[in-house]
Amino acid sequence: MTTLEATNEYEALEQLHALGCTDGLPVVIPTADRVERMVLATGLDPDMSLGTMGPNQGDCTVEKLAAAAVMAGCLPDHAPVVVAAARAVIDPRFDLTEMQATTHAIAPLIIVNGPARDWCGLHGGFGALGPGYRANASIGRALRLAMINVGGGRSGTSDMALLGHPGKFTMCLGEDEDNSPFVPMHQMLGHDPNDSVVTVVGVDAPQSVICVTDADDPTTPDRMLGSLATALSSVTTNNAALRHGQAAVALNPDHAAVFAEAGHDLVSVRDAIVERAQVSGAALAQSAGVMGKIDPDRSYDCFERPEDLLVFVAGGGGLYSVVFPSWCAGPHRNRAVTVPIEVGQACEIPAFVNLRSEHL
Amino acid sequence: MRDGIRIARRGVPSVSLVTDEFWPQGDFVARSVGMPDAPRVRLPHPVAGTGVERMALVAGDIAQAIIDQLKG
Numbered sequence: 001m002t003t004l005e006a007t008n009e010y011e012a013l014e015q016l017h018a019l020g021c022t023d024g025l026p027v028v029i030p031t032a033d034r035v036e037r038m039v040l041a042t043g044l045d046p047d048m049s050l051g052t053m054g055p056n057q058g059d060c061t062v063e064k065l066a067a068a069a070v071m072a073g074c075l076p077d078h079a080p081v082v083v084a085a086a087r088a089v090i091d092p093r094f095d096l097t098e099m100q101a102t103t104h105a106i107a108p109l110i111i112v113n114g115p116a117r118d119w120c121g122l123h124g125g126f127g128a129l130g131p132g133y134r135a136n137a138s139i140g141r142a143l144r145l146a147m148i149n150v151g152g153g154r155s156g157t158s159d160m161a162l163l164g165h166p167g168k169f170t171m172c173l174g175e176d177e178d179n180s181p182f183v184p185m186h187q188m189l190g191h192d193p194n195d196s197v198v199t200v201v202g203v204d205a206p207q208s209v210i211c212v213t214d215a216d217d218p219t220t221p222d223r224m225l226g227s228l229a230t231a232l233s234s235v236t237t238n239n240a241a242l243r244h245g246q247a248a249v250a251l252n253p254d255h256a257a258v259f260a261e262a263g264h265d266l267v268s269v270r271d272a273i274v275e276r277a278q279v280s281g282a283a284l285a286q287s288a289g290v291m292g293k294i295d296p297d298r299s300y301d302c303f304e305r306p307e308d309l310l311v312f313v314a315g316g317g318g319l320y321s322v323v324f325p326s327w328c329a330g331p332h333r334n335r336a337v338t339v340p341i342e343v344g345q346a347c348e349i350p351a352f353v354n355l356r357s358e359h360l
Numbered sequence: 361m362r363d364g365i366r367i368a369r370r371g372v373p374s375v376s377l378v379t380d381e382f383w384p385q386g387d388f389v390a391r392s393v394g395m396p397d398a399p400r401v402r403l404p405h406p407v408a409g410t411g412v413e414r415m416a417l418v419a420g421d422i423a424q425a426i427i428d429q430l431k432g
Contacts, residue, residue, distance in 0.1 A: 215414060
Protein backbone atom coordinates (compact mmCIF):
# COMPACT_ATOMS: atom_id res chain seq x y z
CA MET A 1 0.00 0.00 0.00
CA THR A 2 1.31 3.45 -0.93
CA THR A 3 2.46 5.61 1.96
CA LEU A 4 2.05 9.38 1.75
CA GLU A 5 3.88 11.92 3.87
CA ALA A 6 2.65 15.18 5.30
CA THR A 7 3.80 17.52 8.04
CA ASN A 8 0.43 17.75 9.74
CA GLU A 9 -3.14 16.43 9.50
CA TYR A 10 -4.44 19.51 7.66
CA GLU A 11 -1.82 19.08 4.94
CA ALA A 12 -2.52 15.36 4.81
CA LEU A 13 -6.22 16.00 4.32
CA GLU A 14 -5.59 18.45 1.49
CA GLN A 15 -3.27 15.91 -0.12
CA LEU A 16 -5.94 13.20 0.05
CA HIS A 17 -8.52 15.58 -1.43
CA ALA A 18 -6.11 16.53 -4.24
CA LEU A 19 -5.41 12.89 -5.04
CA GLY A 20 -9.14 12.14 -5.32
CA CYS A 21 -8.98 9.72 -2.40
CA THR A 22 -11.93 11.23 -0.52
CA ASP A 23 -15.66 11.48 -1.18
CA GLY A 24 -15.37 15.26 -1.06
CA LEU A 25 -15.88 15.47 2.68
CA PRO A 26 -13.08 15.60 5.27
CA VAL A 27 -11.76 12.21 6.34
CA VAL A 28 -9.90 10.88 9.35
CA ILE A 29 -6.27 10.68 8.28
CA PRO A 30 -5.38 6.98 7.91
CA THR A 31 -2.08 7.06 9.75
CA ALA A 32 -0.13 3.83 9.94
CA ASP A 33 -1.00 3.20 13.58
CA ARG A 34 -4.71 3.92 13.07
CA VAL A 35 -4.85 1.55 10.12
CA GLU A 36 -2.93 -1.09 12.06
CA ARG A 37 -5.43 -0.91 14.92
CA MET A 38 -8.35 -1.18 12.51
CA VAL A 39 -6.72 -4.21 10.88
CA LEU A 40 -6.39 -5.83 14.31
CA ALA A 41 -10.10 -5.31 14.86
CA THR A 42 -10.87 -7.36 11.77
CA GLY A 43 -8.94 -10.32 13.17
CA LEU A 44 -7.49 -10.87 9.70
CA ASP A 45 -4.04 -10.64 8.18
CA PRO A 46 -3.39 -7.18 6.68
CA ASP A 47 -2.18 -8.68 3.40
CA MET A 48 -5.12 -11.03 3.07
CA SER A 49 -6.99 -10.34 -0.14
CA LEU A 50 -10.77 -10.19 0.03
CA GLY A 51 -10.92 -10.15 -3.76
CA THR A 52 -10.78 -7.56 -6.51
CA MET A 53 -12.92 -4.46 -6.79
CA GLY A 54 -13.83 -3.17 -10.21
CA PRO A 55 -13.67 -1.32 -12.44
CA ASN A 56 -10.04 -0.81 -11.44
CA GLN A 57 -9.72 -4.49 -10.48
CA GLY A 58 -7.90 -3.31 -7.38
CA ASP A 59 -6.83 -5.94 -4.89
CA CYS A 60 -8.95 -5.32 -1.80
CA THR A 61 -6.65 -6.32 1.02
CA VAL A 62 -7.70 -6.12 4.63
CA GLU A 63 -5.21 -3.30 5.14
CA LYS A 64 -6.63 -1.17 2.31
CA LEU A 65 -10.15 -1.77 3.57
CA ALA A 66 -9.04 -0.84 7.08
CA ALA A 67 -7.62 2.42 5.72
CA ALA A 68 -11.02 3.17 4.16
CA ALA A 69 -12.72 2.39 7.47
CA VAL A 70 -10.40 4.75 9.33
CA MET A 71 -10.98 7.50 6.77
CA ALA A 72 -14.74 7.02 7.07
CA GLY A 73 -14.64 7.49 10.84
CA CYS A 74 -15.36 3.89 11.80
CA LEU A 75 -14.78 2.54 15.26
CA PRO A 76 -12.89 -0.75 15.55
CA ASP A 77 -16.23 -2.37 16.47
CA HIS A 78 -17.44 -1.59 12.97
CA ALA A 79 -14.54 -3.34 11.22
CA PRO A 80 -16.08 -6.83 10.91
CA VAL A 81 -19.22 -5.31 9.37
CA VAL A 82 -17.14 -3.36 6.86
CA VAL A 83 -15.28 -6.55 5.93
CA ALA A 84 -18.55 -8.43 5.37
CA ALA A 85 -19.95 -5.57 3.28
CA ALA A 86 -16.80 -5.54 1.14
CA ARG A 87 -17.03 -9.29 0.66
CA ALA A 88 -20.63 -8.89 -0.46
CA VAL A 89 -19.91 -6.32 -3.16
CA ILE A 90 -16.87 -8.27 -4.34
CA ASP A 91 -19.08 -11.31 -4.97
CA PRO A 92 -19.47 -11.50 -8.78
CA ARG A 93 -23.26 -11.69 -8.45
CA PHE A 94 -23.25 -8.12 -7.19
CA ASP A 95 -21.87 -6.84 -10.52
CA LEU A 96 -19.73 -4.20 -8.82
CA THR A 97 -17.61 -3.38 -11.86
CA GLU A 98 -20.60 -2.67 -14.03
CA MET A 99 -22.47 -0.95 -11.23
CA GLN A 100 -19.60 1.43 -10.54
CA ALA A 101 -19.31 2.31 -14.21
CA THR A 102 -22.97 2.65 -15.22
CA THR A 103 -24.71 5.92 -16.03
CA HIS A 104 -27.59 4.80 -13.78
CA ALA A 105 -27.95 6.19 -10.27
CA ILE A 106 -27.27 3.16 -8.11
CA ALA A 107 -25.46 2.62 -4.83
CA PRO A 108 -24.96 -0.21 -2.37
CA LEU A 109 -27.55 -0.39 0.39
CA ILE A 110 -26.12 -2.23 3.41
CA ILE A 111 -28.67 -3.95 5.65
CA VAL A 112 -27.34 -5.45 8.88
CA ASN A 113 -29.16 -8.16 10.84
CA GLY A 114 -28.44 -9.89 14.11
CA PRO A 115 -26.43 -8.97 17.23
CA ALA A 116 -23.94 -6.87 15.22
CA ARG A 117 -26.58 -4.15 15.15
CA ASP A 118 -26.23 -3.82 18.89
CA TRP A 119 -22.48 -3.98 19.25
CA CYS A 120 -22.05 -1.45 16.44
CA GLY A 121 -24.88 0.82 17.50
CA LEU A 122 -26.55 0.48 14.12
CA HIS A 123 -29.86 2.28 13.94
CA GLY A 124 -32.98 0.98 12.21
CA GLY A 125 -35.69 3.35 13.38
CA PHE A 126 -36.60 6.96 12.64
CA GLY A 127 -34.30 8.46 10.02
CA ALA A 128 -32.05 5.41 9.83
CA LEU A 129 -30.83 6.41 6.37
CA GLY A 130 -30.46 10.05 7.31
CA PRO A 131 -27.83 11.96 9.25
CA GLY A 132 -27.04 11.49 12.92
CA TYR A 133 -26.09 7.85 13.37
CA ARG A 134 -22.38 7.23 13.46
CA ALA A 135 -22.30 3.51 12.75
CA ASN A 136 -24.79 3.80 9.88
CA ALA A 137 -22.92 6.74 8.38
CA SER A 138 -19.37 5.51 8.80
CA ILE A 139 -19.84 1.85 7.78
CA GLY A 140 -21.57 2.81 4.54
CA ARG A 141 -18.99 5.50 3.91
CA ALA A 142 -16.14 3.04 4.47
CA LEU A 143 -17.47 0.84 1.70
CA ARG A 144 -17.81 3.84 -0.61
CA LEU A 145 -14.24 4.98 0.11
CA ALA A 146 -13.01 1.47 -0.67
CA MET A 147 -15.02 1.52 -3.91
CA ILE A 148 -13.27 4.80 -4.77
CA ASN A 149 -9.72 4.00 -3.71
CA VAL A 150 -9.56 0.26 -4.34
CA GLY A 151 -12.24 -0.13 -6.99
CA GLY A 152 -11.29 3.09 -8.75
CA GLY A 153 -14.83 4.40 -9.02
CA ARG A 154 -14.29 8.11 -9.64
CA SER A 155 -17.00 10.34 -10.97
CA GLY A 156 -16.66 11.36 -14.58
CA THR A 157 -13.89 8.94 -15.46
CA SER A 158 -14.84 5.50 -14.21
CA ASP A 159 -18.04 6.16 -12.25
CA MET A 160 -20.28 7.49 -14.99
CA ALA A 161 -23.47 7.98 -12.97
CA LEU A 162 -25.15 10.88 -14.74
CA LEU A 163 -26.34 12.55 -11.56
CA GLY A 164 -25.78 9.96 -8.84
CA HIS A 165 -27.75 10.08 -5.61
CA PRO A 166 -26.99 11.00 -2.01
CA GLY A 167 -26.86 7.33 -1.01
CA LYS A 168 -23.58 7.14 -2.89
CA PHE A 169 -21.96 8.80 0.13
CA THR A 170 -23.30 6.19 2.53
CA MET A 171 -26.39 3.98 2.80
CA CYS A 172 -26.36 1.58 5.71
CA LEU A 173 -28.86 0.61 8.41
CA GLY A 174 -29.80 -2.19 10.74
CA GLU A 175 -33.15 -3.90 10.30
CA ASP A 176 -35.42 -2.77 13.13
CA GLU A 177 -35.81 -6.31 14.42
CA ASP A 178 -36.94 -5.09 17.84
CA ASN A 179 -40.03 -3.38 16.44
CA SER A 180 -40.80 -5.89 13.72
CA PRO A 181 -43.65 -8.36 14.11
CA PHE A 182 -41.87 -10.69 11.69
CA VAL A 183 -38.82 -12.90 11.79
CA PRO A 184 -35.77 -10.85 10.76
CA MET A 185 -34.86 -10.72 7.10
CA HIS A 186 -31.71 -12.79 7.50
CA GLN A 187 -33.74 -15.63 9.02
CA MET A 188 -36.02 -15.47 5.99
CA LEU A 189 -32.85 -15.78 3.89
CA GLY A 190 -31.89 -18.98 5.71
CA HIS A 191 -29.61 -17.76 8.48
CA ASP A 192 -29.85 -18.42 12.18
CA PRO A 193 -31.50 -15.47 13.95
CA ASN A 194 -28.49 -15.25 16.28
CA ASP A 195 -26.08 -14.85 13.39
CA SER A 196 -24.90 -11.41 12.40
CA VAL A 197 -25.30 -10.94 8.68
CA VAL A 198 -24.79 -8.21 6.11
CA THR A 199 -26.96 -8.01 3.00
CA VAL A 200 -25.89 -5.60 0.29
CA VAL A 201 -28.00 -4.67 -2.70
CA GLY A 202 -27.41 -2.04 -5.36
CA VAL A 203 -30.39 0.29 -5.45
CA ASP A 204 -31.78 3.61 -6.59
CA ALA A 205 -32.47 6.31 -4.04
CA PRO A 206 -35.28 5.38 -1.62
CA GLN A 207 -38.75 6.31 -2.85
CA SER A 208 -41.43 7.05 -0.31
CA VAL A 209 -44.73 5.19 -0.71
CA ILE A 210 -47.73 6.60 1.14
CA CYS A 211 -50.02 4.02 2.73
CA VAL A 212 -52.84 5.38 4.88
CA THR A 213 -54.02 2.59 7.11
CA ASP A 214 -57.53 2.05 8.41
CA ALA A 215 -58.14 -0.83 10.78
CA ASP A 216 -61.84 -0.65 9.98
CA ASP A 217 -61.22 -1.27 6.30
CA PRO A 218 -60.31 -4.90 5.57
CA THR A 219 -58.97 -3.91 2.15
CA THR A 220 -56.15 -1.88 3.74
CA PRO A 221 -53.43 -4.59 3.51
CA ASP A 222 -54.29 -5.33 -0.12
CA ARG A 223 -54.24 -1.66 -1.00
CA MET A 224 -50.86 -1.31 0.69
CA LEU A 225 -49.52 -4.24 -1.31
CA GLY A 226 -50.86 -2.60 -4.45
CA SER A 227 -49.20 0.72 -3.69
CA LEU A 228 -45.83 -0.87 -2.96
CA ALA A 229 -46.05 -2.98 -6.12
CA THR A 230 -47.04 0.05 -8.18
CA ALA A 231 -44.00 1.94 -6.96
CA LEU A 232 -41.80 -0.92 -8.11
CA SER A 233 -43.50 -1.33 -11.46
CA SER A 234 -43.76 2.25 -12.63
CA VAL A 235 -42.67 2.53 -16.25
CA THR A 236 -40.22 5.18 -15.11
CA THR A 237 -38.17 2.61 -13.19
CA ASN A 238 -35.71 0.11 -14.58
CA ASN A 239 -37.61 -2.59 -12.71
CA ALA A 240 -40.41 -2.08 -15.26
CA ALA A 241 -38.40 -0.97 -18.29
CA LEU A 242 -35.62 -3.60 -18.09
CA ARG A 243 -37.23 -6.01 -15.62
CA HIS A 244 -35.99 -9.12 -13.80
CA GLY A 245 -33.53 -7.30 -11.58
CA GLN A 246 -33.37 -6.91 -7.82
CA ALA A 247 -35.13 -4.41 -5.57
CA ALA A 248 -35.90 -3.83 -1.90
CA VAL A 249 -38.75 -2.68 0.30
CA ALA A 250 -38.43 -1.19 3.79
CA LEU A 251 -41.70 -1.51 5.67
CA ASN A 252 -42.12 0.87 8.56
CA PRO A 253 -43.15 -0.85 11.82
CA ASP A 254 -46.74 0.44 11.67
CA HIS A 255 -47.23 -0.92 8.17
CA ALA A 256 -45.54 -4.18 9.16
CA ALA A 257 -47.99 -4.46 12.07
CA VAL A 258 -50.94 -4.01 9.71
CA PHE A 259 -49.63 -6.82 7.53
CA ALA A 260 -49.01 -9.05 10.55
CA GLU A 261 -52.51 -8.38 11.86
CA ALA A 262 -53.84 -9.52 8.48
CA GLY A 263 -51.94 -12.80 8.82
CA HIS A 264 -49.00 -11.96 6.63
CA ASP A 265 -45.35 -12.72 7.23
CA LEU A 266 -42.34 -11.30 5.37
CA VAL A 267 -42.48 -14.07 2.78
CA SER A 268 -46.15 -13.58 1.99
CA VAL A 269 -45.72 -9.81 1.80
CA ARG A 270 -42.79 -10.26 -0.55
CA ASP A 271 -44.60 -12.79 -2.71
CA ALA A 272 -47.73 -10.65 -2.91
CA ILE A 273 -45.78 -7.55 -3.99
CA VAL A 274 -43.88 -9.53 -6.61
CA GLU A 275 -47.10 -11.04 -7.91
CA ARG A 276 -48.65 -7.60 -8.27
CA ALA A 277 -45.55 -5.96 -9.73
CA GLN A 278 -46.54 -6.18 -13.36
CA VAL A 279 -46.45 -3.57 -16.07
CA SER A 280 -48.74 -3.54 -19.06
CA GLY A 281 -47.22 -3.73 -22.51
CA ALA A 282 -49.44 -0.85 -23.57
CA ALA A 283 -48.05 1.38 -20.83
CA LEU A 284 -44.51 0.34 -21.64
CA ALA A 285 -45.01 0.91 -25.34
CA GLN A 286 -46.12 4.47 -24.65
CA SER A 287 -43.25 5.19 -22.30
CA ALA A 288 -39.85 6.59 -23.16
CA GLY A 289 -37.95 3.84 -21.40
CA VAL A 290 -38.56 0.89 -23.67
CA MET A 291 -35.62 -1.16 -24.83
CA GLY A 292 -36.48 -3.89 -27.31
CA LYS A 293 -39.80 -4.99 -28.71
CA ILE A 294 -42.88 -4.76 -26.51
CA ASP A 295 -46.19 -6.52 -27.08
CA PRO A 296 -48.87 -3.97 -26.13
CA ASP A 297 -51.45 -6.72 -25.65
CA ARG A 298 -49.81 -8.47 -22.70
CA SER A 299 -48.40 -7.62 -19.32
CA TYR A 300 -44.87 -8.20 -18.09
CA ASP A 301 -43.60 -9.42 -14.73
CA CYS A 302 -41.15 -6.96 -13.22
CA PHE A 303 -39.50 -9.69 -11.16
CA GLU A 304 -38.42 -13.12 -12.28
CA ARG A 305 -38.60 -14.72 -8.82
CA PRO A 306 -39.97 -13.70 -5.41
CA GLU A 307 -36.41 -13.97 -4.04
CA ASP A 308 -35.48 -10.98 -6.19
CA LEU A 309 -37.25 -8.68 -3.77
CA LEU A 310 -35.81 -8.01 -0.31
CA VAL A 311 -38.32 -7.01 2.34
CA PHE A 312 -37.30 -5.79 5.78
CA VAL A 313 -38.60 -3.55 8.56
CA ALA A 314 -37.00 -0.16 9.16
CA GLY A 315 -37.81 3.47 9.78
CA GLY A 316 -40.20 5.21 12.11
CA GLY A 317 -43.86 4.29 12.34
CA GLY A 318 -46.14 6.41 10.19
CA LEU A 319 -47.63 6.86 6.76
CA TYR A 320 -44.62 6.02 4.65
CA SER A 321 -42.79 2.87 3.73
CA VAL A 322 -40.03 2.92 1.15
CA VAL A 323 -39.16 1.09 -2.03
CA PHE A 324 -35.72 0.90 -3.57
CA PRO A 325 -35.95 0.19 -7.29
CA SER A 326 -32.80 -0.97 -8.96
CA TRP A 327 -30.74 -1.06 -12.11
CA CYS A 328 -31.63 -4.50 -13.51
CA ALA A 329 -28.53 -4.63 -15.67
CA GLY A 330 -25.06 -6.13 -15.45
CA PRO A 331 -24.26 -9.80 -16.08
CA HIS A 332 -26.19 -10.92 -12.99
CA ARG A 333 -28.71 -8.07 -12.94
CA ASN A 334 -27.01 -6.77 -9.79
CA ARG A 335 -28.14 -9.38 -7.30
CA ALA A 336 -28.30 -8.83 -3.55
CA VAL A 337 -25.55 -10.69 -1.71
CA THR A 338 -25.67 -11.81 1.92
CA VAL A 339 -22.47 -12.43 3.90
CA PRO A 340 -22.11 -13.52 7.56
CA ILE A 341 -20.16 -11.15 9.80
CA GLU A 342 -17.17 -12.98 11.24
CA VAL A 343 -16.14 -11.91 14.69
CA GLY A 344 -14.59 -15.06 16.12
CA GLN A 345 -11.22 -14.28 14.59
CA ALA A 346 -10.83 -10.94 16.33
CA CYS A 347 -8.68 -10.95 19.43
CA GLU A 348 -9.23 -8.78 22.44
CA ILE A 349 -7.24 -5.60 22.20
CA PRO A 350 -7.28 -3.71 25.49
CA ALA A 351 -5.95 -0.54 23.86
CA PHE A 352 -9.24 -0.22 22.00
CA VAL A 353 -10.88 0.90 25.20
CA ASN A 354 -9.22 4.27 24.78
CA LEU A 355 -9.25 4.45 21.00
CA ARG A 356 -12.78 5.73 20.65
CA SER A 357 -12.22 9.03 22.35
CA GLU A 358 -8.49 9.57 22.19
CA HIS A 359 -7.36 8.36 18.80
CA LEU A 360 -10.21 7.78 16.42
CA MET B 361 -47.70 20.62 19.64
CA ARG B 362 -47.16 23.94 17.93
CA ASP B 363 -50.91 24.35 17.33
CA GLY B 364 -51.62 23.77 21.00
CA ILE B 365 -49.04 26.36 22.03
CA ARG B 366 -50.39 28.93 19.58
CA ILE B 367 -53.90 28.39 20.90
CA ALA B 368 -52.63 28.69 24.47
CA ARG B 369 -50.92 31.97 23.61
CA ARG B 370 -54.27 33.32 22.47
CA GLY B 371 -55.53 32.69 25.97
CA VAL B 372 -57.50 29.58 25.14
CA PRO B 373 -56.78 26.56 27.36
CA SER B 374 -55.27 23.80 25.25
CA VAL B 375 -53.78 20.34 25.55
CA SER B 376 -51.64 18.75 22.87
CA LEU B 377 -52.05 15.05 22.18
CA VAL B 378 -48.70 13.41 21.40
CA THR B 379 -48.03 9.74 20.69
CA ASP B 380 -45.17 7.80 22.26
CA GLU B 381 -43.03 7.88 19.14
CA PHE B 382 -43.36 11.64 18.82
CA TRP B 383 -43.04 12.49 22.53
CA PRO B 384 -39.38 13.61 22.28
CA GLN B 385 -40.29 15.75 19.29
CA GLY B 386 -43.11 17.26 21.34
CA ASP B 387 -40.58 18.18 24.05
CA PHE B 388 -38.29 19.67 21.43
CA VAL B 389 -41.00 21.78 19.82
CA ALA B 390 -42.28 22.96 23.18
CA ARG B 391 -38.77 24.09 24.15
CA SER B 392 -38.02 25.62 20.78
CA VAL B 393 -41.10 27.85 20.80
CA GLY B 394 -40.51 28.92 24.37
CA MET B 395 -43.20 27.00 26.22
CA PRO B 396 -41.43 23.91 27.56
CA ASP B 397 -44.22 23.12 30.00
CA ALA B 398 -46.99 23.33 27.43
CA PRO B 399 -49.69 20.88 28.55
CA ARG B 400 -49.67 17.59 26.72
CA VAL B 401 -51.04 14.10 27.08
CA ARG B 402 -49.28 10.99 25.97
CA LEU B 403 -51.01 8.57 23.59
CA PRO B 404 -49.92 5.12 22.47
CA HIS B 405 -48.48 4.91 18.96
CA PRO B 406 -49.99 4.57 16.45
CA VAL B 407 -53.46 6.01 16.83
CA ALA B 408 -54.17 7.02 13.24
CA GLY B 409 -55.49 4.17 11.17
CA THR B 410 -56.17 1.89 14.13
CA GLY B 411 -59.95 1.94 13.70
CA VAL B 412 -62.90 3.60 15.43
CA GLU B 413 -63.13 1.04 18.23
CA ARG B 414 -59.46 1.30 19.15
CA MET B 415 -59.52 5.08 18.95
CA ALA B 416 -62.55 5.12 21.24
CA LEU B 417 -60.60 3.05 23.76
CA VAL B 418 -57.65 5.43 23.57
CA ALA B 419 -59.99 8.40 23.94
CA GLY B 420 -61.57 6.78 26.99
CA ASP B 421 -58.15 6.24 28.53
CA ILE B 422 -56.96 9.79 28.09
CA ALA B 423 -60.14 11.81 28.53
CA GLN B 424 -59.62 12.34 32.24
CA ALA B 425 -55.99 13.29 31.70
CA ILE B 426 -57.08 15.97 29.23
CA ILE B 427 -59.65 17.31 31.67
CA ASP B 428 -57.08 17.33 34.47
CA GLN B 429 -54.62 19.26 32.32
CA LEU B 430 -57.25 21.81 31.36
CA LYS B 431 -58.20 22.31 35.00
CA GLY B 432 -54.54 22.88 35.80
